[in-house]
Amino acid sequence: MAKTILHMLTPLKHMSPFDVNMALDAGYDSVTPYTEVTLKEVTALVQDAMFSRSPRDAVRTGIFFAGKDAGLALDMMDVFRKTLLKPFEISAFADPAGSFTTAAAMVACVEKLLKEKKSRSLSGAKVLIFGATGVVGYAAAVISALEGAKIALAGHDGPARVQAKADDIKARFGVEAVGVDGSTEEKKKEALEGVDVVYCAAAAGVQVLSKALLASSKSLLVAADVNAVPPAGIEGLQLFDNGAALEGGALGVGPLAIGDIKYKTESGLFKRMAASDKPVAFDFRDAFALARELV
Numbered sequence: 001m002a003k004t005i006l007h008m009l010t011p012l013k014h015m016s017p018f019d020v021n022m023a024l025d026a027g028y029d030s031v032t033p034y035t036e037v038t039l040k041e042v043t044a045l046v047q048d049a050m051f052s053r054s055p056r057d058a059v060r061t062g063i064f065f066a067g068k069d070a071g072l073a074l075d076m077m078d079v080f081r082k083t084l085l086k087p088f089e090i091s092a093f094a095d096p097a098g099s100f101t102t103a104a105a106m107v108a109c110v111e112k113l114l115k116e117k118k119s120r121s122l123s124g125a126k127v128l129i130f131g132a133t134g135v136v137g138y139a140a141a142v143i144s145a146l147e148g149a150k151i152a153l154a155g156h157d158g159p160a161r162v163q164a165k166a167d168d169i170k171a172r173f174g175v176e177a178v179g180v181d182g183s184t185e186e187k188k189k190e191a192l193e194g195v196d197v198v199y200c201a202a203a204a205g206v207q208v209l210s211k212a213l214l215a216s217s218k219s220l221l222v223a224a225d226v227n228a229v230p231p232a233g234i235e236g237l238q239l240f241d242n243g244a245a246l247e248g249g250a251l252g253v254g255p256l257a258i259g260d261i262k263y264k265t266e267s268g269l270f271k272r273m274a275a276s277d278k279p280v281a282f283d284f285r286d287a288f289a290l291a292r293e294l295v
Contacts, residue, residue, distance in 0.1 A: 002057035003029040004274045007049050009037045009076065010066035018098065019066055019266075026270030028062070042076050046083040046090070055087035062273050065094040070135045071168060072096070077283060089279040093269055095287070098262065099135030101269070102226055103201075104287035105261035106136070107143045108295045109253045110197055110222050113243055117251060118221050123148030126194055126219075130154050130182060130208045130233070131201035132162050136226055138169070139284045140199045145175035146285075154182030154191050156202070185213065192217045197224075198250075204229035211235045211247040224253035265291045 006028045008015050015033035023031045034045065049061050063080060065073045073096040080092045095101050107122070114120040127144050131137040132153035145151045151169075153162035163179030170176060181187040188209070192198070196219060200208045204227050214220070214235070223246060225233040232238075232254075236246055241254035268290050269282050280286075 002053070002060045004060050004062070005030045005049075006032070006062045006064055006274075007045065008033045008064040008066060009042065009045065010035055011037055011069065011072060012067055016066055016097070019064065019095070022266055023064065023270050026267050027274045028270070039072065039075055039079065042079045043083050046080050050083070050085065050088045050090050053088075058088045058090050059277060059279055061090040063090065063092040065092065065096065067096040068135055070096055070099055070138045071172070074172070074283065077281065081281060084279070091273045091276060091280045093273050093282040095266060095269075097135045098266060099139050100284035101266040101287045101291070102136050102258065102262045103139035103143055104284060104291040105265055106199060106201075106224050106226060106253070106258045107140055107147075107288060108291035109242065109258055109261060110199070110224050111147075111292070112295045113222050113251050113253065114197070117243060120196070120221065121148075122197075125149045125196040126152070127197045127199065128152045128154055128180075128191055128195045129199045129201065130156070131203070132165055134201055134203075137199065137201035138165055140201060141165075141177055142169055142173055142175070143284055143288050145169065145177060146173065149197070151175075151177040152180045152191065152195070153177055154180050154188065156182055158183050185210070188213055189216055192220065194219050196221045198222075198234075200225040200227065200233035202227065202233055205231065206233060207231045207235055208233045209235060214247040214250060217248055217250070220248060220250040222251045222253065224258065226255050226258055228255040228259070261291050261294050264294050268294070
C-alpha cells in the first residue's frame, strides 16, 4: 500500500510542533511543513501534491491548513476545493491554532451539560463569548450560531473589533452575531443579563469573569473556559471541572475537560483522513460532529 503523506501549510513563520506530533501519532508516514504560505500559493502547492501521485494513491495524500487566522484557513480550504481535479482528488483538514477542534470540544461539552442537567439545547440559547476576536472564540461562535444559538461577542476593548468579527460571520455563514462592550466590569455585567451560556476564550492567564460577576448573573446556566494558565479565566473554575457548580449556581467546564475532547477530536480527524478510501475535507463542522460523539 502507498505511504500516507501529509503536507502541512501555515502562513506563520513556524508550523506548530503540536500539530506535527498529532499527525505522526495518528499514523501518517510522512509529514512535511511549509511555512509563510500565502493564499495565492495554495493552488500550486495543492496541484503539486495532487498530480505527483497516481489516481489510485492520491487519496493517501493530505493537506493540513494551520496558522492563527480562522478566516484565512477557511479561505485556503476554499481554494483547495476549487483546485481539486478528478480523479486525482486528495484530502484536507483545517484546524488553525487547534481552534476548530478546541471550539468544537468546548461547545460539545457545554451542549451535553445543557441537555443532561438543564433540559435545554443550544437552539435558542443566548451565548456570550469573551475572546471572540481569537480563533477559538470565532469558531465557537460559528458552531453555536449554526446550532441556533443567539450569539453576542464581548470586546475587552469595546464593541468595534468584535462587531467586525460578527459581520464576517454573517457574510461567511449567513448567521447572526452581535458585538457588545465588555471593556469594564460594569459593561460585562450588562452583557451578562439574560445570557444562558458563556464561553471564555481570552488570552492565557487573563481572568474574564470574577466570582462577583458570576453571582450577579441570574440567568447563567453553563460557563466554559479554555485557559489553563493561572489565573483561571473564570474565577473558581478548576482545570478538570465538567459540571461543577460555580458562584451563582452555573455549571462550569474547565480547560482540561475541554482539552481531553479536543485532543481526541484532532487525533480522530487525522486518523479518519489518513485511513479514508475517498477524499475528505474537514473543518470545524466535522470537528463538532466528532466531538459530539466523543462526549
